[in-house]
Amino acid sequence: MHDGMYSQSVTRSDPGCIVILLDRSDSMKAPWSGTGASLAEGAALVLNNILLDLCITATTEVNAPVRHYFDIGVFGYGARVTTPGEGVESAFGGPLAGRGLVPLPELANRPLTVREEPSADLMSVSAKIPIWVEPVRGYRTPMCEAIAVAGGHVFDWAGAHPNSFPPIVINITDGMVTDSPYDGVALPEWVTRLTAIETSDGPTLFFNVFLSPTQAPEIIFPASPAGLPPPGPDLFAMSSQLPRPMVENARADGLDVQPGARGLAFNVGRSTLLKVLQIGTRVPDRPF
Amino acid sequence: MARRGRVDRQLVILVITLLCGLLGALLGGLFGDGFLTVSWWLRVLAVLGGTVIGSGVAFFLLTADRPETGRWSPQPERPAPPRPPEPSQPPEPTRPSWPAVQTPPNSQPNRMTPVAHIGDRSEPETYPSTEPARIALPLPGGSAPPSNGTATRQWWAETPSAAAPSDRREPPALRRSPAPPLSSYDVESALIAQCPRCGEFRLDVSHVARAYAFQCRNASCGNTWSWTPGTPWPPVVVRRNLPGGSAPDGASAERG
Numbered sequence: 001m002h003d004g005m006y007s008q009s010v011t012r013s014d015p016g017c018i019v020i021l022l023d024r025s026d027s028m029k030a031p032w033s034g035t036g037a038s039l040a041e042g043a044a045l046v047l048n049n050i051l052l053d054l055c056i057t058a059t060t061e062v063n064a065p066v067r068h069y070f071d072i073g074v075f076g077y078g079a080r081v082t083t084p085g086e087g088v089e090s091a092f093g094g095p096l097a098g099r100g101l102v103p104l105p106e107l108a109n110r111p112l113t114v115r116e117e118p119s120a121d122l123m124s125v126s127a128k129i130p131i132w133v134e135p136v137r138g139y140r141t142p143m144c145e146a147i148a149v150a151g152g153h154v155f156d157w158a159g160a161h162p163n164s165f166p167p168i169v170i171n172i173t174d175g176m177v178t179d180s181p182y183d184g185v186a187l188p189e190w191v192t193r194l195t196a197i198e199t200s201d202g203p204t205l206f207f208n209v210f211l212s213p214t215q216a217p218e219i220i221f222p223a224s225p226a227g228l229p230p231p232g233p234d235l236f237a238m239s240s241q242l243p244r245p246m247v248e249n250a251r252a253d254g255l256d257v258q259p260g261a262r263g264l265a266f267n268v269g270r271s272t273l274l275k276v277l278q279i280g281t282r283v284p285d286r287p288f
Numbered sequence: 289m290a291r292r293g294r295v296d297r298q299l300v301i302l303v304i305t306l307l308c309g310l311l312g313a314l315l316g317g318l319f320g321d322g323f324l325t326v327s328w329w330l331r332v333l334a335v336l337g338g339t340v341i342g343s344g345v346a347f348f349l350l351t352a353d354r355p356e357t358g359r360w361s362p363q364p365e366r367p368a369p370p371r372p373p374e375p376s377q378p379p380e381p382t383r384p385s386w387p388a389v390q391t392p393p394n395s396q397p398n399r400m401t402p403v404a405h406i407g408d409r410s411e412p413e414t415y416p417s418t419e420p421a422r423i424a425l426p427l428p429g430g431s432a433p434p435s436n437g438t439a440t441r442q443w444w445a446e447t448p449s450a451a452a453p454s455d456r457r458e459p460p461a462l463r464r465s466p467a468p469p470l471s472s473y474d475v476e477s478a479l480i481a482q483c484p485r486c487g488e489f490r491l492d493v494s495h496v497a498r499a500y501a502f503q504c505r506n507a508s509c510g511n512t513w514s515w516t517p518g519t520p521w522p523p524v525v526v527r528r529n530l531p532g533g534s535a536p537d538g539a540s541a542e543r544g
Binding site for chain 1: 441443444446510512513
């Protein structure tokens with residue numbers, strides 16, 4: 001299926017695109033087992049760490065500026081901050097508030113703030129890191145609308161970068177979609193619309209991460225929906241197959257990834273969420 | 289054609305009015321001739337009656353509804369039907385995709401004050417489209433745009449460039465400009481052009497203002513770049529093992 005696809009490297013002339021859809025529903029207030037924080041706080045912490053990782057990876061020399069290897073978007077769905085109520089909005093705060101896709105160099109230069117945060121992988125150390133996304137939760141889960149909103153940005157981006165590695169959209173959620181059908185269209189078809197957007201290197205990748213507040217067996221990049229508890233089979237059907245570079249990344253990190261594995265992580269803990277996002281956003285780059 | 293119809297109509301109206309007036313006058317005259325012994329005021333009444341009837345017919349014809357033009361309507365406007373009341377809550381989902389893991393949808397939402405400070409909101413980032421995206425599965429558009437306001441257009445229904453699946457990884461052909469005459473060839477300034485990404489010698493080139501636009505013909509590469517005379521050529525890295533392609537003859541292998 002992926003022969004000849006997903007082989008493009010990210011360069012400054014052909015940057016990649018990473019979009020995070022972040023669940024901001026009221027259920028994200030649930031405590032994340034073993035972390036001492038809520039799902040919303042944990043997810044925001046991991047997200048800020050991933051964004052920092054991307055900035056560091058794109059800095060090829062000491063004190064050199066961050067290279068424009070990616071355009072980044074983070075969209076929260078559920079509670080809105082800028083216009084109170086339920087809906088979808090950019091999750092960036094501060095100088096980037098309201099922005100859709102932001103070039104990585106600009107993201108690096110304009111965080112909301114820098115503060116001491118606990119380690120995302122549950123180590124006992126803490127460190128000062130830049131913050132771009134704050135935890136927010138409330139209302140319900142308008143996942144379809146999130147895909148509709150993000151899809152417009154992804155569509156425009158793909159049109160402007162026809163030869164780039166395809167966009168990567170990662171959905172982080174903990175529960176039930178509440179707006180399907182949205183605009184007369186059910187969630188699976190919204191996902192189909194999103195993944196129909198493609199560049200010359202392949203269709204948009206759509207990955208899903210399901211958070212669970214309770215201790216439960218983690219399932220990472222399954223190759224079959226068999227044995228997945230609800231809503232695993234639905235999420236499996238909506239998740240794109242892992243492309244070869246990411247399969248290799250996952251195996252290099254010690255994960256047992258079978259052929260046909262999908263970009264789905266189920267019942268993950270905070271440190272696993274960090275690892276999954278690292279694998280899902282690690283695309284070969286070239287020093288141009 | 290519509291204008292000629294209107295003129296004919298007005299002419300008819302005028303003729304009818306005149307005839308009715310004449311009829312009234314004739315009746316009055318007949319009365320006056322002794323067909324019936326009537327007083328003078330009855331004659332006047334007959335004439336006036338004829339005129340009124342004619343005017344009434346004319347008025348009726350002039351003020352009748354004209355469905356073909358629709359520009360005026362003597363009919364009083366019907367009152368607008370009352371709007372249905374706005375739903376107080378969004379409709380419940382028809383079928384949940386999976387069992388509820390959170391509190392029921394109609395529970396009181398618990399708003400948490402966000403910690404983030406929302407500063408100046410700049411316009412959402414937009415990217416100028418150089419080429420429309422290719423959509424493999426064109427889908428019918430929805431009836432209403434998303435409510436958030438950011439994606440108000442039906443992007444999923446927009447027409448992409450017609451790229452067949454076989455076009456994937458095939459670099460689009462550049463417009464080829466004719467070769468310069470050999471008399472303009474200066475061996476001292478000659479430059480051997482190679483693709484900076486893979487080292488390929490087969491390149492398409494076009495002249496753009498003072499610069500040259502290049503495109504690598506290696507099907508596995510397709511790299512595009514520009515170069516201005518007088519500036520250094522970009523560093524070349526020879527890559528033999530690009531996925532999906534065969535090695536250029538005589539190229540040395542170097543991992544990029």
